[in-house]
Amino acid sequence: MARTIEEIARGARAASRAAATLHAGTKNAVLHELARVIEDREPEILAANVEDVSAAESAGLDAPKIKRLMLSGASLAQMRDGLVQIANLPDPVGAVTRSYEVPSGLRVERVRSPLGVIAMIYEARPGVTIDAFALCFKAGNACILKGGREATHSNELLASITRSVLAEHGVPEDAMSAFTSSDRDEMKRMLTLSDDIDLVIPRGGAGLIRFVHEHATIPTVQHFEGVCHVYVDARADLDTALEIVATGKTSAPATCNSTECVLIHESVADAFLPRLRARADADGVELREGDYGTEFLDLILSYRIVPDMDAAIAHIHEYTSNHTEAIVTADADAADRFTREIQSSCVLVNASTRFNDGFQLGLGAEIGISTSRIHAYGPMGLEELTCQRWVVRGNGQTR
């Protein structure tokens, strides 16, 4: 019989204690072995996925969602590569990030430590199941993975494979659970199990984020929308600006780090705007003067001509989603001012907003991009799935 979410969470809490003290070698062996077993059992995994996809097609799921749901030989290879990459990253757990003595003679250390139990809620994308497990586990955490219900067969099989590999390595299999009930009430209950779950990470559409926001009493780190701006300064190199703005929109219009709005200093508007229009026409991008603050997720780009950098910064303060903003300028003072006053999770100078991404910024992997400043801000890699404890050694100190 399926376990209740309360039972799953209690199991995860117990397993998290074991996961927290695993050696890097054991964790990496689990990840490598998981990659191997996924290769061995590829036909079975693809068959489970076909079940999900057929059901979703019958139910009339739209094409982009079907695409995200579907696994293939290539996507399984990517999944395996991800596991190997995460195995090759340094283990964050146990790192001493600071060490000093205080006047009482105590030796104080801050030690990087797992968060404990992480619940993740995401869309029907089975690739995320393995990816999220690998990141949580490498950072010493147990995880509860709640993927979209359309991926139930795929996720249940991937979870059962993962749990077998854990058990073979002497790790409690509850270090990973797939939570596949589609009972909305059970999901609400999950969001309040603060004794057994330390963090909830929602990743998905606005509806999901709002649901979690309303019902969670557990801390959450969430990624809302990305309304990313590029400011083309008076001293911008216009060739550079055109490439950054155009590719920032077209290279992946539906991602959160794509450029949604360009702010143009009036002194370069006459030179820049006609070139931008021509390029937008060529790229099939619709230019709009207005609709500010909108995450189009489509081939639409808004623009505004601003009299100076004050106005550009004021516009961003009004409309930012705190995700990513960029300035194009050859003026070092302007760049410094922009990076100081704009407090978004990632601020770029002379580079595309599309670089706000865990891989591109050198984290090796990411579980999502946080747009709230608590706990993690920007791409969340392994370190962002840990906390820091205090470990203090004395020789009998009292007070």
Added chain:
Amino acid sequence: MARTIEEIARGARAASRAAATLHAGTKNAVLHELARVIEDREPEILAANVEDVSAAESAGLDAPKIKRLMLSGASLAQMRDGLVQIANLPDPVGAVTRSYEVPSGLRVERVRSPLGVIAMIYEARPGVTIDAFALCFKAGNACILKGGREATHSNELLASITRSVLAEHGVPEDAMSAFTSSDRDEMKRMLTLSDDIDLVIPRGGAGLIRFVHEHATIPTVQHFEGVCHVYVDARADLDTALEIVATGKTSAPATCNSTECVLIHESVADAFLPRLRARADADGVELREGDYGTEFLDLILSYRIVPDMDAAIAHIHEYTSNHTEAIVTADADAADRFTREIQSSCVLVNASTRFNDGFQLGLGAEIGISTSRIHAYGPMGLEELTCQRWVVRGNGQTR
């Protein structure tokens, strides 16, 4: 007319943008000047406080609460010392904590940055008003301070003094607001203003924490209770153990880091327990075998004899509040195991649980002690009132 909480929060958001970019010199000048003005206006502050105390006495407030509400020449001197101490701490804002180049040629920096707007909810302790402002402000944040209603006159005067000093230094006075309405509904609304408030820190009794926990949609960092354990190992020096256990209870029984339960390895129980009993009798401490997991906040200490360290660790896992645990042992392996397996915010070897405190651990000051692992775990000093942004410099990179 008093502003609504929505107006206060909007003002704080605007002021936070200015506060985030202040130079350390300006912030320190504000803190020093505030100390000076508090000294100048001492009679007026004490008079406002007398109004609060008289009203509280008429309303029958209990003696410990009256004591916390009351200001004196000495407590104002302490308040001023606190301001000077915080002025003397290094400015965390703008520190580059990491800097590297990625293969695309981008230079990636992580830059310590303010959280934005911090709301703090606390008891009727006017000293906290100035202390919390100073910490939030030094870390570049605007703050909204909601103290217990019994301290309204004191808090309103302290806030008006602070706001004048801010204005004199060209800082928007909304970098600090006291929220003194006692409308419960308005407080509930505050807890949902996630556009304008970045973090809520509740500090107070279980009722307050529960209220915030239930109603907040803004991230919170909270300190629940402290059920702190000391494990007296088979290889403990018993003189050391006795001092650590006895003073851990008696030196400040009502604080969250006081020792509530001692776990005694059975091989030393016959030698240790009679000495502990004698000392407890002398100190007026009641020893109880039971009531595990209770934060007594009083001269009561529970104890349990355990067969081995496994049992001690299992007991702690069952009853811990994740605040503080200590081991007394001369065995380095035992100490290492304990500090690895116990994942409380602070784990001590041969030292009192009372050292889990921002001042004692060298932070210079603290705004509270977090017992949840998200964002901050353990004492929260200046750094814990900041986040880290990504600042990225390129020369035209696109993808």
